[in-house]
Amino acid sequence: MESTDKQQHTVSGAEITLDGVSKIYRGQQAPAVDNISLTVPAGEIVMFVGPSGCGKTTTLKMINRLIEPTSGTISIGGENIRAKKVDELRRTIGYVIQGGSLFPHMSVAKNISIVPKLLGWNTSRVKDRVDELLDLVGLDAAKYRDRYPRELSGGQQQRVGVARGLAADPPVILMDEPFGAVDPITRQRLQDELLSIQRELHKTIVCVTHDIDEAIKLGDRVLILQEGAHVAQYDTPEVVLSSPANDFAQDFVGAGSSLKRLSLARIADLELKTPTTAKVGDSTAQVRSRAEANGDGSVIVLDDRNRPLGWPWLRQLTGEKIVQPSGDLINLDSRATLNDALDTMLVSGHGGAVVTGDRDAYLGVIDFKTVTDFIEEMQREAETETKAAPAAGSDEHPASRISIAPTDEELDGGREG
Numbered sequence: 001m002e003s004t005d006k007q008q009h010t011v012s013g014a015e016i017t018l019d020g021v022s023k024i025y026r027g028q029q030a031p032a033v034d035n036i037s038l039t040v041p042a043g044e045i046v047m048f049v050g051p052s053g054c055g056k057t058t059t060l061k062m063i064n065r066l067i068e069p070t071s072g073t074i075s076i077g078g079e080n081i082r083a084k085k086v087d088e089l090r091r092t093i094g095y096v097i098q099g100g101s102l103f104p105h106m107s108v109a110k111n112i113s114i115v116p117k118l119l120g121w122n123t124s125r126v127k128d129r130v131d132e133l134l135d136l137v138g139l140d141a142a143k144y145r146d147r148y149p150r151e152l153s154g155g156q157q158q159r160v161g162v163a164r165g166l167a168a169d170p171p172v173i174l175m176d177e178p179f180g181a182v183d184p185i186t187r188q189r190l191q192d193e194l195l196s197i198q199r200e201l202h203k204t205i206v207c208v209t210h211d212i213d214e215a216i217k218l219g220d221r222v223l224i225l226q227e228g229a230h231v232a233q234y235d236t237p238e239v240v241l242s243s244p245a246n247d248f249a250q251d252f253v254g255a256g257s258s259l260k261r262l263s264l265a266r267i268a269d270l271e272l273k274t275p276t277t278a279k280v281g282d283s284t285a286q287v288r289s290r291a292e293a294n295g296d297g298s299v300i301v302l303d304d305r306n307r308p309l310g311w312p313w314l315r316q317l318t319g320e321k322i323v324q325p326s327g328d329l330i331n332l333d334s335r336a337t338l339n340d341a342l343d344t345m346l347v348s349g350h351g352g353a354v355v356t357g358d359r360d361a362y363l364g365v366i367d368f369k370t371v372t373d374f375i376e377e378m379q380r381e382a383e384t385e386t387k388a389a390p391a392a393g394s395d396e397h398p399a400s401r402i403s404i405a406p407t408d409e410e411l412d413g414g415r416e417g
């Protein structure tokens with residue numbers, strides 16, 4: 001996925017290797033993790049997926065030594081993680097977990113700046129970093145930096161959690177069910193934001209999820225685990241969907257995988273329309289005549305950083321100058337899947353959606369027909385390829401859970417071993 005894109009960027013992540021790693025919890029007979037060996041390539045997102053209790057979280061937490069392995073070796077960037085002090089190691093690994101793990105008595109800025117402060121950064125560098133990160137995760141720094149967690153929505157808390165995980169620019173980020181307990185639209189936006197952030201930063205991200213659809217959407221690779229963290233399959237989403245390695249992987253991916261492959265298609269794969277745009281402060285008369293010349297009944301209003309603010313109809317343009325439109329505009333990130341696009345378009349009065357790229361910059365507009373035509377075309381191809389007709393209604397989604405929130409655990413000692 002995006003290999004060409006990646007080659008043009010500097011990869012800031014580090015490779016993680018697990019070599020014969022096992023964990024037997026005290027008092028237990030069977031290993032929770034039984035001899036897993038794995039390489040997570042630098043700069044990739046690897047999604048751990050598998051049934052409850054299969055050892056996903058245990059495996060993840062051994063990477064930042066919240067849990068110590070019973071045997072085996074874990075290395076990051078070629079260095080055995082036991083060679084470093086635990087605190088030092090954790091400062092080089094961002095950790096993001098589900099829901100409210102921000103410190104409630106600390107402001108957003110304080111929450112984000114914990115690790116940079118521990119690293120001895122000076123006040124102005126910390127402040128700049130906080131603002132930069134809030135911008136990166138889509139929160140207005142001036143508005144949110146002094147708020148307390150209770151003054152934020154669940155999705156906003158999770159964004160702050162991601163900012164906190166990224167604060168000291170760690171090469172490795174670990175995420176455990178990061179998008180839990182938020183509504184589906186917020187969940188989709190947080191996923192898209194993660195992809196957008198990763199497009200800029202190229203960290204090595206290991207993320208645990210219960211949700212195969214989320215794994216397929218976010219992962220450069222998907223690791224399907226079965227009990228004891230035995231690897232059922234470790235491959236790209238495309239291969240996992242088209243050629244499950246065994247019955248377990250097949251069952252886990254579920255029926256209807258050729259339909260699921262549709263969810264791999266992104267807005268970025270489609271051609272965008274480029275209707276008339278206007279900046280706040282432009283002359284209304286000029287904007288109106290440009291739109292009429294283009295045959296457009298509406299215009300996209302952009303701010304001075306090229307971010308879309310609204311999509312008013314021409315009849316709504318009153319006054320001499322273009323002003324900031326009222327109401328929220330729901331954008332789609334260009335990495336959003338076509339399924340996400342359809343959901344968003346259903347709530348748009350324009351029969352389409354505004355598409356944005358990095359840092360919410362405007363890219364164009366996608367309309368309903370382009371998406372449905374593309375889906376139909378892919379469906380035809382999938383049917384011809386597989387011949388096995390996907391069972392209607394069998395595309396079950398496991399518990400839809402999503403959130404992005406960091407933890408306190410990164411700051412205190414390991415609880416195991």
Ligand SMILES: Nc1ncnc2c1ncn2[C@@H]1O[C@H](COP(=O)(O)OP(=O)(O)OP(=O)(O)O)[C@@H](O)[C@H]1O
Nearest residue numbers: 025026028032051052053054055056057058059210
């Ligand atoms: N602290 C512990 N002490 C004893 N057993 C544990 C402990 N933590 C986890 N286990 C057991 O180890 C196994 C793996 O647990 P783990 O939390 O890694 O699974 P998981 O795949 O992340 O599960 P889930 O998806 O439900 O979070 C389970 O059988 C669990 O009961």
